[in-house]
Amino acid sequence: MMVSLSPRRSQTAWLGLVIAPLLALPAKALSPADTRHLLDRTGFGATPEDFARFAPLSRAEAVESLISGLRRTPVTPLPAFVGQDRADFTRIGQMPAEERKAWEEKISAQGRAMKAWWMQEMLATPSPLTERMVLFWHNHFVSSFNKVRDPEALVRQNLTFRRLGTSDFRGLLTATARDPAMMKYLDTTQNRKGGPNENFARELFELFTLGEGHYSEDDIKQAARAFAGWTVDEPTGKFKLNPGAIDPEVKQVFGQSGPFDGQDILDLVLNDPQTARFVVGKLWQEFVSDTPDEKTLAPITARFAGDWRIDQALADLLTSDAFWSEQNRGTLVKSPVDLVVGTVHRLGLTNLPPDQAVEQVRRLGQDIFEPPTVRGWPGGTAWINTDTLLQRREVVDRLIRGQSLSGDGLRAKAPLTVALLALPPRQPLPPAPAVPVPANSIAPDLDGILRDPAYQVK
Numbered sequence: 001m002m003v004s005l006s007p008r009r010s011q012t013a014w015l016g017l018v019i020a021p022l023l024a025l026p027a028k029a030l031s032p033a034d035t036r037h038l039l040d041r042t043g044f045g046a047t048p049e050d051f052a053r054f055a056p057l058s059r060a061e062a063v064e065s066l067i068s069g070l071r072r073t074p075v076t077p078l079p080a081f082v083g084q085d086r087a088d089f090t091r092i093g094q095m096p097a098e099e100r101k102a103w104e105e106k107i108s109a110q111g112r113a114m115k116a117w118w119m120q121e122m123l124a125t126p127s128p129l130t131e132r133m134v135l136f137w138h139n140h141f142v143s144s145f146n147k148v149r150d151p152e153a154l155v156r157q158n159l160t161f162r163r164l165g166t167s168d169f170r171g172l173l174t175a176t177a178r179d180p181a182m183m184k185y186l187d188t189t190q191n192r193k194g195g196p197n198e199n200f201a202r203e204l205f206e207l208f209t210l211g212e213g214h215y216s217e218d219d220i221k222q223a224a225r226a227f228a229g230w231t232v233d234e235p236t237g238k239f240k241l242n243p244g245a246i247d248p249e250v251k252q253v254f255g256q257s258g259p260f261d262g263q264d265i266l267d268l269v270l271n272d273p274q275t276a277r278f279v280v281g282k283l284w285q286e287f288v289s290d291t292p293d294e295k296t297l298a299p300i301t302a303r304f305a306g307d308w309r310i311d312q313a314l315a316d317l318l319t320s321d322a323f324w325s326e327q328n329r330g331t332l333v334k335s336p337v338d339l340v341v342g343t344v345h346r347l348g349l350t351n352l353p354p355d356q357a358v359e360q361v362r363r364l365g366q367d368i369f370e371p372p373t374v375r376g377w378p379g380g381t382a383w384i385n386t387d388t389l390l391q392r393r394e395v396v397d398r399l400i401r402g403q404s405l406s407g408d409g410l411r412a413k414a415p416l417t418v419a420l421l422a423l424p425p426r427q428p429l430p431p432a433p434a435v436p437v438p439a440n441s442i443a444p445d446l447d448g449i450l451r452d453p454a455y456q457v458k
Contacts, residue, residue: 027058034059037329040458041287042066042318043128044342063318067311070166071127074159076120079113082152089150089234110151112355115368118158119354119361122341130162133310135337136286137161138368139376141176141208143185145369153181153237154369169279169308173208174266178239180232186374189231192245196224201265203374209269211278215254222251227262276305280313287317289328290380296322330457333383336364338458339392343399343450360395364388384456396450 030038035054039046046054054062095103122131138161145154157179164172176182177200183189186200201223205215229246232239251260254268269275280301284292300316303309317323334342340361344352358368365388371377384392 027060029056029058030054030062033329034324035062037324038062038066038318039128040342041323041332042132044122044131044338044345047346047348059324060319063315066129066318067166067315069127069129070133070311071125071130072163072166074121074162075124075126076117079110079117079151079155081110081113082155086152086237107149107151111145111369112358114145114151114155115358116354117155118368119341119358122337123344123352123354123357128345129314130166132286133165133314134158134161135335136283137165137172139371139379140282141179141182142371142374142376143179143181144371148181148184150181150184150237153179153184156237157181166311166314167309169304169310170270172310173270174263176208177204177227177262177266178230180237180239183230183232183239188227191224191228191230192242193225193228193247196221196228196247198224200224200227204265204269207375209275209278210272211274214272214274219253222253223260223265225249225251226253226260226265230262270308273301273305276301280304280317283313283317287314288320288323289331293322296320330454332458333380334456334458335377335379335383336361336366336392337368339364339456340395340399343396347399349399364391364395389456392456393451396455 032051032055035051036046038054038059039050054065057065092100092103122128125131138158141161143154143157145151148154157176160172160175160179164175183200186203187197188200191197191200198220201220204223205220206212225247229242229244230239231242231245246261248259250257253260253265254272256268258264260268277297280297281292284297300313300320303316304313322328340357343349344357361368365383366377
């Protein structure tokens with residue numbers, strides 16, 4: 001029996017017949033420009049090997065590859081002092097001058113080793129997106145060696161960002177609130193009943209979860225009381241509760257009352273939808289553009305508030321139309337880490353001592369493990385001024401000419417060709433040279449490309 005369709009139903013059926021085969025077609029593969037954009041934002045630039053690996057993939061497949069390849073542990077062995085030679089912080093005040101001087105020298109040496117360790121991991125990692133996320137959380141949950149003076153605590157904090165920073169935000173927030181480096185940096189260890197220290201509660205609300213304007217001064221004062229008694233056991237360097245310093249009385253926070261402890265306060269901010277909006281907004285500014293698009297963010301934020309999965313939020317952002325939009329490409333300024341690590345990675349350079357890279361990144365304004373304030377590095381155009389722009393060009397100049405920062409020769413893993421280099425956004429692809437450019441040499445076109453102001457953005 002024939003079934004007749006109304007004109008409207010007939011039109012719908014016809015559209016279905018047309019669209020269905022289109023949906024079944026394989027997704028369009030990444031263009032070189034797409035690969036360059038994706039890896040500039042999620043790593044430290046693309047190499048010829050990266051172009052070959054991502055060429056057959058669609059945008060969604062490329063993002064899935066990056067997310068599934070996220071590491072939770074470093075490939076670089078931890079600094080030798082971790083777990084072996086913990087400083088005795090309980091004796092600092094009683095040390096004679098000479099002993100105190102020797103102690104400071106020891107801590108400073110461990111700090112240098114700590115920075116070189118992380119830089120080496122950024123240079124060697126098979127998962128650059130992991131390092132980008134560790135940097136992101138380092139600049140979100142700020143702690144600084146300049147104040148903490150506990151290298152082992154800072155290394156362990158870095159490992160926490162690595163372990164939880166691409167999985168569960170609820171777990172990450174809880175672990176960071178109890179993190180010894182954070183507790184020393186924001187003076188939670190000085191917080192006790194009758195003498196609350198407000199530093200951590202203030203930054204918890206303002207910088208870590210809610211953002212300015214979403215809490216009151218009284219909320220800060222009351223929340224600070226809830227963290228009284230949270231401290232660090234110095235012999236072990238681990239979190240502990242000091243029962244004698246706990247404030248068990250009723251607190252009033254966000255219009256709610258109860259004998260809240262610190263974990264209760266964390267639960268209150270996680271129950272506030274503003275926390276998801278704030279965190280996803282910062283991820284947007286890190287990976288997409290300086291100006292969040294509320295329409296695109298709304299469903300991503302709603303999902304994040306439901307499961308707190310950081311990797312899912314990343315996948316949602318990186319597969320959004322906004323991320324791939326031409327107007328959002330080449331609009332973010334590279335950080336010093338982006339510039340130095342990215343140039344070494346792009347050119348396939350080897351034998352660059354990590355401590356030299358640390359020093360150059362510091363000169364350009366990004367001293368890893370030492371953000372300038374509790375707000376971290378402001379980023380964006382703040383990276384560029386008349387001094388740093390000249391220094392940036394000097395760094396690139398020396399690296400592309402096969403020189404290390406101390407003047408020693410660098411080695412390229414393979415001959416450099418202009419055509420295979422991951423070029424900066426919006427830069428036209430120049431023709432390949434007639435013959436490959438020898439290692440430790442530079443082609444005029446390549447030289448011009450890396451000196452171009454476009455190389456400073458991603």
